[in-house]
Amino acid sequence: MPMSPACESEAAPLRSQAATRWRELTGTPVLALTLLIVFAASLMLGAYRVPPTHVVEILANLCLPESWRPSGIWSATEQTVVTVIRLPRLLLGALAGAGLGLAGASLQGMMRNPLVGPDLLGVSSGAACGGMLAILMGWPDAGLVASAFAGGFIALVCASLLARASRGGGVLPIVLAGVVVSAFFTALHGLIQYTADAESKLPALVYWLIGSFAAANAHKVAILAPVVAFAGGALILLRWRINLLSLDDFEAEALGQKTRALRWSVLALAALIVAGQVAVSGIVGWAGLIVPHFARMVVGADHRRLLPASALIGAIFLLVVDDVGRMLAPQELPIGILTATIGAPAFAALFWRSQRRATGGE
Amino acid sequence: MRGAQVLALIGALMLSAPAPAREIVDMAGRHVDVPDVVRRVFVAHDPPAIFMTALAPDLLLGTPFSRSPAADALFPPAVRSLPVIGGAMRINLERLVALAPDVVIIWNMRGQPDETARQMQALGLPAVMVDAAPFSHYPAAFRFLGRLLHREARAEELAQALETGALRLQDEVADIPESERKRVYYADSVDGLKSQCAGFFRGEIVELSGASNALRCDRPDGMTASVGVNLEKLLVLDPDAVLARTGATARLLRSDAGWRALRAVRGAQVFAAPELPFNWVERPHSQFKLLAAQMFAHDLYPDRVRFDFAAETRAFYKTFYRMDLTDADVARLRK
Numbered sequence: 001m002p003m004s005p006a007c008e009s010e011a012a013p014l015r016s017q018a019a020t021r022w023r024e025l026t027g028t029p030v031l032a033l034t035l036l037i038v039f040a041a042s043l044m045l046g047a048y049r050v051p052p053t054h055v056v057e058i059l060a061n062l063c064l065p066e067s068w069r070p071s072g073i074w075s076a077t078e079q080t081v082v083t084v085i086r087l088p089r090l091l092l093g094a095l096a097g098a099g100l101g102l103a104g105a106s107l108q109g110m111m112r113n114p115l116v117g118p119d120l121l122g123v124s125s126g127a128a129c130g131g132m133l134a135i136l137m138g139w140p141d142a143g144l145v146a147s148a149f150a151g152g153f154i155a156l157v158c159a160s161l162l163a164r165a166s167r168g169g170g171v172l173p174i175v176l177a178g179v180v181v182s183a184f185f186t187a188l189h190g191l192i193q194y195t196a197d198a199e200s201k202l203p204a205l206v207y208w209l210i211g212s213f214a215a216a217n218a219h220k221v222a223i224l225a226p227v228v229a230f231a232g233g234a235l236i237l238l239r240w241r242i243n244l245l246s247l248d249d250f251e252a253e254a255l256g257q258k259t260r261a262l263r264w265s266v267l268a269l270a271a272l273i274v275a276g277q278v279a280v281s282g283i284v285g286w287a288g289l290i291v292p293h294f295a296r297m298v299v300g301a302d303h304r305r306l307l308p309a310s311a312l313i314g315a316i317f318l319l320v321v322d323d324v325g326r327m328l329a330p331q332e333l334p335i336g337i338l339t340a341t342i343g344a345p346a347f348a349a350l351f352w353r354s355q356r357r358a359t360g361g362e
Numbered sequence: 363m364r365g366a367q368v369l370a371l372i373g374a375l376m377l378s379a380p381a382p383a384r385e386i387v388d389m390a391g392r393h394v395d396v397p398d399v400v401r402r403v404f405v406a407h408d409p410p411a412i413f414m415t416a417l418a419p420d421l422l423l424g425t426p427f428s429r430s431p432a433a434d435a436l437f438p439p440a441v442r443s444l445p446v447i448g449g450a451m452r453i454n455l456e457r458l459v460a461l462a463p464d465v466v467i468i469w470n471m472r473g474q475p476d477e478t479a480r481q482m483q484a485l486g487l488p489a490v491m492v493d494a495a496p497f498s499h500y501p502a503a504f505r506f507l508g509r510l511l512h513r514e515a516r517a518e519e520l521a522q523a524l525e526t527g528a529l530r531l532q533d534e535v536a537d538i539p540e541s542e543r544k545r546v547y548y549a550d551s552v553d554g555l556k557s558q559c560a561g562f563f564r565g566e567i568v569e570l571s572g573a574s575n576a577l578r579c580d581r582p583d584g585m586t587a588s589v590g591v592n593l594e595k596l597l598v599l600d601p602d603a604v605l606a607r608t609g610a611t612a613r614l615l616r617s618d619a620g621w622r623a624l625r626a627v628r629g630a631q632v633f634a635a636p637e638l639p640f641n642w643v644e645r646p647h648s649q650f651k652l653l654a655a656q657m658f659a660h661d662l663y664p665d666r667v668r669f670d671f672a673a674e675t676r677a678f679y680k681t682f683y684r685m686d687l688t689d690a691d692v693a694r695l696r697k
Contacts, residue, residue: 046456047454047456047457047460048456048457048459048460049460076486077459077462080459080485080486081456081459084484084485084486085455085456085459085485086456194590204451204477214451214454214455215451215477215481217481217484326454326456331447331448331452331453331454332448332451332452332453332454
């Protein structure tokens with residue numbers, strides 16, 4: 001009894017249906033392979049020239065059992081560049097991308113609304129607010145993540161309660177609620193920046209608010225990895241139920257689902273991922289919003305395939321964008337700026353297309 | 363067996379790196395192994411980088427700050443040819459590794475656990491921390507850098523120039539009776555409405571110039587923010603003079619109807635610091651603070667403090683940058 005998700009309402013001609021089906025089935029393995037290739041290529045890229053063979057040898061030396069290790073010669077500097085600078089940064093980018101993709105796809109499914117994302121709902125803003133507070137107070141890492149999570153979750157709860165107060169339904173209430181919540185937390189950012197020290201804390205805060213993987217290290221990977229593994233894993237396990245949430249509550253309840261508890265779990269898990277990501281790398285806007293759209297183009301709207309695909313595309317997307325950020329200019333280009341410059345036009349295009357379809361499809 | 367191989371690998375890695383020749387205790391009290399001969403230096407923050415432009419510009423790999431053409435003309439030639447490579451948090455780490463610095467110099471910001479120091483440690487680059495605030499630590503900072511780079515004689519010359527200048531100024535303002543001591547408001551931000559409280563190191567220019575800061579706060583100095591004030595509060599404070607961080611702020615204050623309500627503004631007691639090759643007061647903190655303090659002291663107490671802008675600036679440039687300023691240079695500095 002496979003459910004046909006509510007978003008996919010177009011009746012595709014029969015001929016192309018087979019092609020679509022094929023794409024849906026092969027999409028995920030192809031994406032996984034692409035991610036591996038992109039990751040490997042990114043490891044070879046950087047301002048410091050390390051021959052690809054050395055990269056492979058250093059990696060092999062890092063992960064293989066000792067009898068298998070290659071006996072290549074590489075310099076200590078190359079070892080540092082690959083293991084201390086590139087590897088943590090790429091892992092952090094991939095984890096953040098996968099997490100944001102998952103969070104975005106889950107939220108869009110749960111809210112039956114392809115125009116929401118962690119940043120539009122104010123989660124990133126809220127999490128950043130909590131994190132800024134932690135930086136201002138000089139709290140340790142655990143406090144930073146906890147504070148970011150509290151901020152993100154409060155924002156998410158506010159946005160969804162506010163949207164529920166509307167009886168209209170549809171896209172507008174939740175988007176407006178997100179705008180309101182975001183604006184509120186952005187005002188708090190301003191307040192925190194205003195009270196922060198211009199010389200020592202303010203640059204750190206501003207830089208952090210823009211979002212960047214430049215300060216990635218193994219420690220940050222160790223913070224984000226368990227968060228994404230736990231919350232992302234849970235969302236993936238819940239993925240067929242998210243299909244049910246994309247029906248309306250009445251139908252879902254009829255199928256025996258306790259939608260209320262499920263909704264809140266999805267909210268909390270998404271908030272946890274975004275909070276973890278924001279805590280280690282600042283606000284990386286738009287990825288959570290547009291990545292699920294790319295994923296839908298590849299594997300369709302069924303969340304059983306959409307969630308893994310969003311995770312993979314999210315990781316690929318942030319890896320590629322961060323490659324641009326660290327290669328393009330002699331100084332670092334923060335990734336938050338790049339994702340916003342790509343994301344905002346992409347979002348505008350999606351919006352335009354969906355509006356045209358809504359009016360033209362009559 | 364495995365342990366032995368790891369040890370052998372570590373041994374091989376250490377052999378390929380230049381052997382650390384000596385241990386030095388930096389100004390944060392950390393013990394750091396540095397090469398005996400330092401030829402390539404990356405400075406992560408502006409203030410110690412500006413110390414280095416005077417002490418050993420030939421050893422710099424680049425400047426963390428960007429330089430306008432106008433500013434470049436007022437740096438020594440050895441600095442003008444340096445690339446702008448960005449500082450802490452902005453420099454591309456792989457580029458930094460490629461530049462292969464022998465040592466990294468970091469500003470020892472008070473009380474802050476230093477992320478940059480940890481980052482450099484992870485990269486295996488020896489990093490030393492240097493004080494850049496308050497002003498009274500500058501001679502020690504120059505002497506420390508002199509020891510680090512084996513430029514002791516030059517460092518001593520610069521440290522003594524700072525000490526002598528500060529001492530002379532102190533003598534001149536020491537015997538001002540409390541009744542005549544100027545109460546000064548320090549206009550820190552562009553709109554003039556942010557400031558530093560009495561005793562805060564970022565506003566130390568006020569005390570260095572022999573004035574007392576009109577703005578008093580209860581909270582202690584430290585990594586605190588600028589303090590916001592408003593015009594009404596300023597009217598209550600009624601300072602004798604305003605020291606503006608930038609010329610733009612001073613012009614705004616002089617022309618704005620609200621600010622003209624202040625006695626100090628109406629009485630033309632608004633003074634601004636020069637901004638070439640960078641701001642002389644703070645952001646960045648630098649040795650130019652000495653000149654700024656002498657200049658402001660003269661502005662505030664023209665009868666007590668002698669200060670010939672052209673002569674003093676020329677002497678300062680001669681000592682710190684070994685440059686002879688032209689009349690045009692002096693005019694541009696005074697602007």
